[in-house]
Amino acid sequence: MNQLQCSPTQLLAVLAIVFTSGCATVGQSNSRAHLAGVLWWLSPVDASRGVDAWQDDLDALDALGMDLLIFTGPYAGVEPAEGEADPFDALLGEFDRRGMRVYLSTLQAPQWWTLTDPASELDRARQRIESLERRYGAHPSFEGFYIPYECYCMWGPSAELPKQLYAGVSAACKEIAPDKKTLISPFFILDDRKLLGDFRWATPQEYEEFWTDILSASTIDTVALQDSGEHLACYTLEQRAPFFAAMKSACNATDTTFWANIETGELNVSSLEDYVARFGLRTHVNDPKTTPFWRGVSADKLIAKLAFSRQYTRTAITWGYREFIRPSNGAMASELFVEYYEALR
Numbered sequence: 212m213n214q215l216q217c218s219p220t221q222l223l224a225v226l227a228i229v230f231t232s233g234c235a236t237v238g239q240s241n242s243r244a245h246l247a248g249v250l251w252w253l254s255p256v257d258a259s260r261g262v263d264a265w266q267d268d269l270d271a272l273d274a275l276g277m278d279l280l281i282f283t284g285p286y287a288g289v290e291p292a293e294g295e296a297d298p299f300d301a302l303l304g305e306f307d308r309r310g311m312r313v314y315l316s317t318l319q320a321p322q323w324w325t326l327t328d329p330a331s332e333l334d335r336a337r338q339r340i341e342s343l344e345r346r347y348g349a350h351p352s353f354e355g356f357y358i359p360y361e362c363y364c365m366w367g368p369s370a371e372l373p374k375q376l377y378a379g380v381s382a383a384c385k386e387i388a389p390d391k392k393t394l395i396s397p398f399f400i401l402d403d404r405k406l407l408g409d410f411r412w413a414t415p416q417e418y419e420e421f422w423t424d425i426l427s428a429s430t431i432d433t434v435a436l437q438d439s440g441e442h443l444a445c446y447t448l449e450q451r452a453p454f455f456a457a458m459k460s461a462c463n464a465t466d467t468t469f470w471a472n473i474e475t476g477e478l479n480v481s482s483l484e485d486y487v488a489r490f491g492l493r494t495h496v497n498d499p500k501t502t503p504f505w506r507g508v509s510a511d512k513l514i515a516k517l518a519f520s521r522q523y524t525r526t527a528i529t530w531g532y533r534e535f536i537r538p539s540n541g542a543m544a545s546e547l548f549v550e551y552y553e554a555l556r
Contacts, residue, residue: 237276237555243517244471244527246555248272248279248312250396251533258286259298262305269309271538274552280306281314281357281394281528288315288343297346306352313350314357314394315343317380323360326372333379337387340380344388355392356384358431362397364413364421374428381430392432396472396530397422399454401440406483408493419457426465434462435470435528438516441496443486444477444506448519459523471520475508476531507535507547510554 239245249272251257272278291297306313317336326332340356347353358380362373381393403412413421426434436458440446455471462469478501480486490500508516508531520527538545 236273237552239276242521243514244473244520244524246275246277246473246513246517246527246529247470248277248281248528249532250281250283250472250528250530253282253284253286255286255289258289260302261298262301265302265305268537268539269305269311271548273309275548275555278310279312279314279354279528281316283316283357283359285316285318288339288346300347300350303347303350303352307350311352312354313352314355314392315347315353316357316359317384319359323376324362324365324369324372329372329375329379332376333383336380337383340383340387344391348388348391353391355394355432356388358384358393358395360395361437363400363410364418366411370421370424374425377425377431378429385430393430394433394435395431396435396437396528397458398437399440399451399458401446401450401454402483404483406487406492407441408495415453415457418454419461422458422461423464426461426467431467433468433470434458435472437472437474437530438520439474439477442474442476442478443483443496444479445482445485448515451519455520455523469524471516471524471527473513473516473520473527473529474531475513475529476505476535477508479504479506505535507531507544510547510550513551514554 272280287299289299303313317339320326320332320335323332343353343356358377360373360376365373377395384391384393399418400410400412402408402410405412422434425431436455438451438455440451459469461467478486478496480489486494489504490498494500517527534540536544536547536551538548
């Protein structure tokens with residue numbers, strides 16, 4: 212979804228609305244999960260931004276009551292040019308000052324699910340973990356590692372690969388940085404008719420068994436379950452419930468913390484049939500032809516999702532904020548941001 216960028220004057224106006232409306236930061240509610248933070252794709256531009264250039268984005272997160280950033284992508288920790296300061300180290304210093312928390316990605320091999328031997332991937336991940344801990348481990352804000360194998364369910368011999376990767380990478384995190392937590396964010400599929408792709412569908416019971424096995428073999432601390440199926444606006448909370456219950460049971464059985472990953476970006480279709488009519492049978496949701504139909508989730512829908520998630524957890528994070536909600540991303544995002552602020556109050 213392409214949006215015009217806000218001018219500095221427009222952005223200041225949005226933040227002024229928030230900070231002069233009676234309370235600088237939204238409160239928490241017992242009737243819904245607390246929106247604690249965001250998954251943030253750290254672009255090369257983001258990674259090279261100075262601390263001053265981050266202030267408006269950090270103020271906006273603070274205004275919504277969020278203090279956690281989970282940085283995805285390979286650009287956190289890129290070695291600076293010789294003789295130059297590391298801008299990411301300075302950014303973590305600002306997070307320290309603000310009392311914020313950060314998770315850094317251990318990264319993943321391209322098409323990791325096709326690997327026949329996990330050894331090289333485990334070696335790569337270990338080197339990444341060692342580098343991040345060596346360079347940034349002393350920062351109080353560096354709370355943990357994000358292990359980014361976004362997985363659904365796998366069967367037979369193929370199921371051993373994610374099991375070995377999750378177990379091996381989480382073990383390396385604990386060995387190298389025993390004070391750091393480990394976080395994953397798997398998804399589930401609601402399309403049991405193979406309209407969006409030729410994917411085998413797992414029943415909630417199969418899903419629970421698969422993830423109980425994964426979690427029991429690993430040292431993963433927290434599962435943040437993606438809440439949307441395949442990002443489609445038409446899916447209901449009732450359709451999501453069996454998979455939330457399944458993952459919650461898997462976490463309970465393995466003493467793993469359960470969070471919700473509430474998606475604040477969605478693909479605007481009214482039904483699966485509408486999707487097929489627009490994009491074609493078995494077109495993947497991330498196909499470029501779907502791009503014009505993505506949008507930010509409404510404030511009312513956000514509140515409903517948070518209330519639904521509270522049945523399973525007190526804590527939620529979100530994917531989609533950076534792309535669709537943060538005020539620095541344009542006029543449409545700015546409007547949604549103010550609506551989120553008012554709704555969360």
